[in-house]
Amino acid sequence: MFPQVDTQAVLAITLAALVTYSLRLGGLLLSARFPRTGRFRQGMDALPGSLLFALVIPSIVAEGAWGVVAAGLTAVVMLRTRNTLLAMVLGMAVIFAARRLTV
Amino acid sequence: MKADFYRGASANIPIAASVAAYGSVLGMLAAQKGLSWLDLLLMNSAVFAGSAQFVMVDMWSKHLPVIEMAFAVLVINLRYLLVGASLGPLFSGRSLLCKVFLMHLVADENWAVTMAEQRKGTASVRFLFGGGVMVFLCWCSGTLAGLMGGGLVSHPEYYALDFAFTAIFTALAVGLFQGKKDIPPWLAAGALALIAHHFLPGKWYIVIGGVGGAITAMLAAPKTPASKEGEHVPAS
Structure with a gap:
């Protein structure tokens, strides 16, 4: 059975989708106009790492000292082994254990 | 492929x-x-x-x-x-x-x-x-x-x-992580993200941290195309 989708819902989803997609494609199309050398290029090279670091840091800090330990272990394991899955699982294991110990 | x-x-x-x-x-x-x-x-x-x-x-x-x-x-x-x-x-x-x-x-x-x-x-x-x-x-x-x-x-x-x-x-x-040259941008990104996360609602912190990191990298001394990966980074 197909449920009814009301007009409002279609409108809300369409608008949200247009906004999101424009940002995704807009960023890519804009980047073609960016200078490929010099200072601007240095900034763009540093962007992905900075963005990802900015994304995780509040969640690490929110987890307290154990969050820092978990993230630190994840970072060290990643640097040593380059194994993303192992690094992730060990970081989660620290939080899993810490939540059991500290409650 | x-x-x-x-x-x-x-x-x-x-x-x-x-x-x-x-x-x-x-x-x-x-x-x-x-x-x-x-x-x-x-x-x-x-x-x-x-x-x-x-x-x-x-x-x-x-x-x-x-x-x-x-x-x-x-x-x-x-x-x-x-x-x-x-x-x-x-x-x-x-x-x-x-x-x-x-x-x-x-x-x-x-x-x-x-x-x-x-x-x-x-x-x-x-x-x-x-x-x-x-x-x-x-x-x-x-x-x-x-x-x-x-x-x-x-x-x-x-x-x-x-x-x-x-x-x-x-x-x-x-x-x-690209090595030493990433340290100043990452510190800036982290600090800005934490500040923005504390004071601003929603997800502003990601954009503010990311842009702040990129700007910090732009402010660093420009590298000449000839410079090598392992070169000494001058202290700023």
Whole structure:
């Protein structure tokens, strides 16, 4: 059975989708106009790492000292082994254990 | 190549599994708000952005605040402007059609996995796309499972699944680290993100931290194309 989708819902989803997609494609199309050398290029090279670091840091800090330990272990394991899955699982294991110990 | 598509898809399996677990939480919330599976599937396919969808479902009611919703989505997803811009080198030389078609399935997860892969020199647009399809399938399965019959995992926090994203994004960030020259931008990004996270609502901290980091890198002494990786970085 197909449920009814009301007009409002279609409108809300369409608008949200247009906004999101424009940002995704807009960023890519804009980047073609960016200078490929010099200072601007240095900034763009540093962007992905900075963005990802900015994304995780509040969640690490929110987890307290154990969050820092978990993230630190994840970072060290990643640097040593380059194994993303192992690094992730060990970081989660620290939080899993810490939540059991500290409650 | 086809192989790159599958490589991208399988590289995203660990993170996509967490995406499914979290999707089931969204599905449960959606069920409480009275969204049908079709509403949710439309939203998954058209918007395809986790945190924005959480906010949309939260704002869902009899009379939808359509404009407010779109504005909230704009603020939360502003980071995609930077994500899109950072994919410039990967897409260089590709046709507009390719860009238009592939950019829809760019989520935080497959973007981060692709950027890490690009550092190794083995990323491609097909790798990105394969990851996008994997994340999309897990997102749909997770959200719909949550909507139909409760969560896949009833207490994700109990298993530290909420930390899965933090852990994997940390690992991927470490994979992007370019050495000493990244230390000032990362410190700036981290500090700005924490400040913004404390004082501003929503997801501003990601954009502010990312842009702050990039600007810090721009302010550093420009490198001449001839300079080598291991050269001494002058203290600033």
